[in-house]
Amino acid sequence: MTGDAGAGTTADGVRLLAPDGTRVAHPEYAIDPSPAELRSLYRDMVLARRFDTEGVTLQRQGELGLWPSLLGQEAAQVGSVRALAEDDHVFPSYREHAVALGRGMDPLAIPRLFRGVDHGDWDPQEHHFHLYTLVIGSQTLHATGYALGLAKDGSASAVVAYFGDGATAQGDVSEAFNFAAVYGAPVVFFCQNNQWAISESNEKQTRVPLHQRAQGFGFPGVRVDGNDVLACLAVTRWALERARRGEGPTLIEAYTYRMGAHTTSDDPTRYRDAAEVDGWRAKDPLLRLERLLRAEGAADEAFFAETEAAGEALAAEVREGVRSMTTPDERHLFDHVYAEPHALVDEEREAFEAYRAAFAQEG
Amino acid sequence: MTGDAGAGTTADGVRLLAPDGTRVAHPEYAIDPSPAELRSLYRDMVLARRFDTEGVTLQRQGELGLWPSLLGQEAAQVGSVRALAEDDHVFPSYREHAVALGRGMDPLAIPRLFRGVDHGDWDPQEHHFHLYTLVIGSQTLHATGYALGLAKDGSASAVVAYFGDGATAQGDVSEAFNFAAVYGAPVVFFCQNNQWAISESNEKQTRVPLHQRAQGFGFPGVRVDGNDVLACLAVTRWALERARRGEGPTLIEAYTYRMGAHTTSDDPTRYRDAAEVDGWRAKDPLLRLERLLRAEGAADEAFFAETEAAGEALAAEVREGVRSMTTPDERHLFDHVYAEPHALVDEEREAFEAYRAAFAQEG
Amino acid sequence: MTTTTTTPAGAGERMTLVAALNASLRAVLAEDPKTLLMGEDIGRLGGVFRVTDGLQKDFGEHRVMDTPLAESGIVGTAIGLALSGYRPVVEIQFDGFVFPAYDQIVTQLAKMHARSRGKVRLPVVIRIPYGGGIGAVEHHSESPEALFAHVPGLRVMSPATPSDAYWMLQEAVRSEDPVVFLEPKRRYYEKGEVDTRPAARPGPATARVVREGTDLTLVAYGPMVATCLNAAAVAAGEGHELEVVDLRSISPIDFDTVARSVRRTGRLVVAHEAPVFFGAGAEIAARIQERCFYHLEAPVLRVGGYHTPYPPSRLEDEYLPGLDRVLDAVDRALAA
Amino acid sequence: MTTTTTTPAGAGERMTLVAALNASLRAVLAEDPKTLLMGEDIGRLGGVFRVTDGLQKDFGEHRVMDTPLAESGIVGTAIGLALSGYRPVVEIQFDGFVFPAYDQIVTQLAKMHARSRGKVRLPVVIRIPYGGGIGAVEHHSESPEALFAHVPGLRVMSPATPSDAYWMLQEAVRSEDPVVFLEPKRRYYEKGEVDTRPAARPGPATARVVREGTDLTLVAYGPMVATCLNAAAVAAGEGHELEVVDLRSISPIDFDTVARSVRRTGRLVVAHEAPVFFGAGAEIAARIQERCFYHLEAPVLRVGGYHTPYPPSRLEDEYLPGLDRVLDAVDRALAA
Ligand SMILES: Cc1ncc(C[n+]2csc(CCOP(=O)(O)OP(=O)(O)O)c2C)c(N)n1
Ligand SMILES: Cc1ncc(C[n+]2csc(CCOP(=O)(O)OP(=O)(O)O)c2C)c(N)n1
Ligand SMILES: [Mg+2]
Numbered sequence A, B: 001m002t003g004d005a006g007a008g009t010t011a012d013g014v015r016l017l018a019p020d021g022t023r024v025a026h027p028e029y030a031i032d033p034s035p036a037e038l039r040s041l042y043r044d045m046v047l048a049r050r051f052d053t054e055g056v057t058l059q060r061q062g063e064l065g066l067w068p069s070l071l072g073q074e075a076a077q078v079g080s081v082r083a084l085a086e087d088d089h090v091f092p093s094y095r096e097h098a099v100a101l102g103r104g105m106d107p108l109a110i111p112r113l114f115r116g117v118d119h120g121d122w123d124p125q126e127h128h129f130h131l132y133t134l135v136i137g138s139q140t141l142h143a144t145g146y147a148l149g150l151a152k153d154g155s156a157s158a159v160v161a162y163f164g165d166g167a168t169a170q171g172d173v174s175e176a177f178n179f180a181a182v183y184g185a186p187v188v189f190f191c192q193n194n195q196w197a198i199s200e201s202n203e204k205q206t207r208v209p210l211h212q213r214a215q216g217f218g219f220p221g222v223r224v225d226g227n228d229v230l231a232c233l234a235v236t237r238w239a240l241e242r243a244r245r246g247e248g249p250t251l252i253e254a255y256t257y258r259m260g261a262h263t264t265s266d267d268p269t270r271y272r273d274a275a276e277v278d279g280w281r282a283k284d285p286l287l288r289l290e291r292l293l294r295a296e297g298a299a300d301e302a303f304f305a306e307t308e309a310a311g312e313a314l315a316a317e318v319r320e321g322v323r324s325m326t327t328p329d330e331r332h333l334f335d336h337v338y339a340e341p342h343a344l345v346d347e348e349r350e351a352f353e354a355y356r357a358a359f360a361q362e363g
Numbered sequence C, D: 001m002t003t004t005t006t007t008p009a010g011a012g013e014r015m016t017l018v019a020a021l022n023a024s025l026r027a028v029l030a031e032d033p034k035t036l037l038m039g040e041d042i043g044r045l046g047g048v049f050r051v052t053d054g055l056q057k058d059f060g061e062h063r064v065m066d067t068p069l070a071e072s073g074i075v076g077t078a079i080g081l082a083l084s085g086y087r088p089v090v091e092i093q094f095d096g097f098v099f100p101a102y103d104q105i106v107t108q109l110a111k112m113h114a115r116s117r118g119k120v121r122l123p124v125v126i127r128i129p130y131g132g133g134i135g136a137v138e139h140h141s142e143s144p145e146a147l148f149a150h151v152p153g154l155r156v157m158s159p160a161t162p163s164d165a166y167w168m169l170q171e172a173v174r175s176e177d178p179v180v181f182l183e184p185k186r187r188y189y190e191k192g193e194v195d196t197r198p199a200a201r202p203g204p205a206t207a208r209v210v211r212e213g214t215d216l217t218l219v220a221y222g223p224m225v226a227t228c229l230n231a232a233a234v235a236a237g238e239g240h241e242l243e244v245v246d247l248r249s250i251s252p253i254d255f256d257t258v259a260r261s262v263r264r265t266g267r268l269v270v271a272h273e274a275p276v277f278f279g280a281g282a283e284i285a286a287r288i289q290e291r292c293f294y295h296l297e298a299p300v301l302r303v304g305g306y307h308t309p310y311p312p313s314r315l316e317d318e319y320l321p322g323l324d325r326v327l328d329a330v331d332r333a334l335a336a
């Protein structure tokens, strides 16, 4: 049921790529990416990390109000999103920046949210990437409902819901597991277990490894080494295929680590040891793929240089984009409360405009 | 982990007493009740059934507004409650009439609720039997918190939370499982799987047998033949002992059947077949213990006659008690909204009394 | 508890409010294949009040879905279904059981349209049998409308008659906004005329003057409309002509109609079953005293539930604002 | 984000509102071994606002409990703990995250005392940092007080100053009733004088006239009290003497104090951050127009949030009722 047996299964879960950059054989989740694919995965991780660093920097400079860093989770996100077909739909939480980029989202969409310019107002249908969801766990039900809709349509598409280790404690997430199981919905529950829910470590949220939760609801749960981009890709692909075949949901626990603070408002030195962070640094997801690329001669220095330059270019684009963002006109406040006219909103808009006009006159 | 292996484990779960009244050996849950104990269990089941029949009758006669019948679930309730020590605490749902009687509750307390005289206002500390809870699943969290409190007190007592198969779908129940597991709370989750949640059968609520749910939260789940009073007693005793030893929660799925309607408002012929009901009639919990008592010569006709008479006496007591119940004075409406004075309630009480007085004068 | 299940076809057929809701759902299911019904026991059982009676049989399990017993799950998956292009109509079994879904309703359903600045629409209807008066046990007699009306992004409606039930539910289902649709359960089996012909389809439900009068305006909605009409009849016998306004929509409230009436009558009483404190009467009194300050000849009075939990059923007649309490408020307002 | 963690001992120490809450919790933990704190990240982290800073270190993990990330679970287990004799003080991390617990609060916590006709008492405090103005992302700036005040069985309080924070939180913890304790997060780091000596302990928090005036009464609570005081100062410069009343308690509301003031001033403006529609201002306007009908020289006016979800932070200054909008309402009321 758990599908996590086999040679390449470690305490960190299914593994295809060891921290030292060597490949690990796994009977169940073997994939054989071409050198070009490997380079592309590496490139996406580098871009994601650079994007994220820029987010932190911009927050420090006062350009953004907040930034939740994905540092350390690049492989989990880049690997999993790479498994999706174009029409598959993603329901993210709030830290899935690499998933967003992987879906082709405008790199400025997320900074706009964290600048407070909007609440993250992209069109979920454009890149099949739903809105960021800040109420922990809520989106797992939306993902389940969306998957149900796809199944009703007879579509071959599937859905991936992203959430954290802490989120598994929420009733909504259990309800989503159960609804998905009962209806056999084509949804993959992708839990990034980054070991921390703000200051609370796993053992404050759960008594058992999180992937085991799925068994109690009647579907497979697999732990995957979340810092191994190949394993994340392979296991997500496997789970999506199950979903497409009508075999219902899968829970993937990507075992990874939040290398940074919870958000820029957080001070992790208050609750965790530097030694723990150092231990995980040795498992860096980028480093291990870089090692593989070098060991197998799949990438040359020019590639690494070009990738770094692409990261800088992305960062520059974000930096400039953020700095030149304008605050929306306050009258838009009233624009999209309802899709159809609502007398109270209309009345308040008019009063607001009259007030502004009078104020402008006086001032 | 599930503890349900062994000779006496059937599809209906752990079994010590077969429907034909013969004993079944079970290595893990062996108990050896004396003839007196067997008779006492039987007596409690007979009383519970008679009590319940009276509830249905009184509702039909218009004396009660509603009655949720426990018909068929006598063994699950009588067996489990018998395992409790006096100071253990019960958190029932709304169908646990036999548990209430087993705790020594006033037999009129529950009819008062269903007559609409009160909301079920007994003192939970008197018999360590908490208020009936109508919002499905809520009480599982209260039970967990209470168990936590007992553990904090260093008490050797434990808690049993009763709920139904449908309740397992509620987020609160999953949250209770998780809190109890994380804190190792001394609580036994006793799920009476009576196969139906109003008109919805098990497969609409869960994809797997319910006792498996516990594994995903890291504690044992056991299915027990819910129509076998000895097995229910033995397994609950085992789970309570685990709790007292500080080994945390257990989920017991008592596999039973709701022989009657969901409540007197329900018409089960709309959604289930008579054949199914008949199939379960053959597993009647009272009948099988009666057969054992007779086969082993543990009870004579006088006992059966006396038991039946006790049932009739109880029914008569309930009937008369219900018929002579008075409606509380409406001024009590305002009495216990808050434990301490509240200006608004005081103001409304005064206005109410002034209005009543004026009305009385006029009228 | 059995209801008419045949689709009414002609004009002016008399039917119960439950039958009207059933016919309304049948109409929307037939009209739009994207419409879905979801809820506990709505399939074979037809719901505990039989509002969905026969619909699963006729439209299939994929259109009329029995769900697991989890309200947050129901509303949360309904949101997902709406995102994927469906129009779910959710049944909450009783008013007191909507609260496990409150988070999904308040933080997601109500806000996603605004969050996306209009890119996402969530045409989800949440049907809730509400209010007291049926002799039920705890949690089966609540009036939670204020808890939804205060939340921007939700629409809240409550029909008072079979005809309004028929048409307003269709309006709710066709609306591109989420609607909390409150059904006055103690009026479920009262009959009224319903003209189901498409040509009879009215415009959006605004407040309606259901009885004209000159001396005082009585505002109500849902189950209290009938009570207020009775009160007006009694008052007429005593020489007082009350104008009765049925709000129909609780968010937004059609204050224009209410103000127009109050400007003529100079007096206003608002009645609802929910507790008065922070209830709909507060909003109406506040708004009308502002809009009609110089027309009011007496303070706006409110009649409603007390600031106590809904009592055991043997006491509910004392708790509910009945004819006498409404008349008492009317008398006080007329005396001022 | 660091705060003073030493217990203040003397009279009139100046401290932030956060430090006052911390000192208050320290006092109740020290006083009663049955008092417990529960919440997400309240232990080693000391809460995201550091209100519980240092308390787990000093009172242990059994008194100051980090909980799993599940608000319904937190409140539900707190109820169970209260039933077993404890007095849990629950922290909800942000206002927007209380809704998963709404069912437990509304159907269980609020009602169990009445359900048991007084046999059960649930002295549970639910602390919620609330309101906007801190430039936060969505769900971190909500003002849900009306959603609790409408519910019989709950008490709702909100302090405006460090001193009130210190004493009112103790009052809440000592209360035998469940209390929703709303902390004005944008005032967390404002300082004020706090006399922590037991002798300074005031009686139950009723509304307080925080500035006397003759021309108009301005009612507020929580974060808006400071805004209203500023407005009064500005108005004084223009020759208008406003009386400012800090309600402190939102359920019950001390209408006597408000009415007494309005009978003198003849004019009332109510200000809060929550949306006006079905907000606290509605209840106050309704009650005061009834109580002071013949004293009111102008309609009661309300200033508050709009009927829109709380906007992105770059727009919050437009959304929040600031000094100018309060003064605008005051001007309109004075002009009437
Ligand atoms: C319902 C709810 N409660 C509380 C919060 C506050 N909060 C924001 S993030 C967070 C921790 C989440 O941890 P996890 O699920 O592991 O995700 P991670 O942040 O590690 O990616 C908390 C408690 C919230 N956003 N929603
Ligand atoms: C939160 C909530 N939702 C819905 C209901 C309505 N309801 C009452 S009983 C019931 C079915 C319960 O089934 P189960 O848990 O199996 O218990 P049983 O009645 O079979 O003992 C439902 C849906 C409720 N009481 N509470
Ligand atoms: Mg985490």
Ligand SMILES: [Mg+2]
Pocket (backbone or CB within 6 Å): B164, B165, B166, B192, B193, B194, B195, B196, B197, B198
């Ligand atoms: Mg059942």
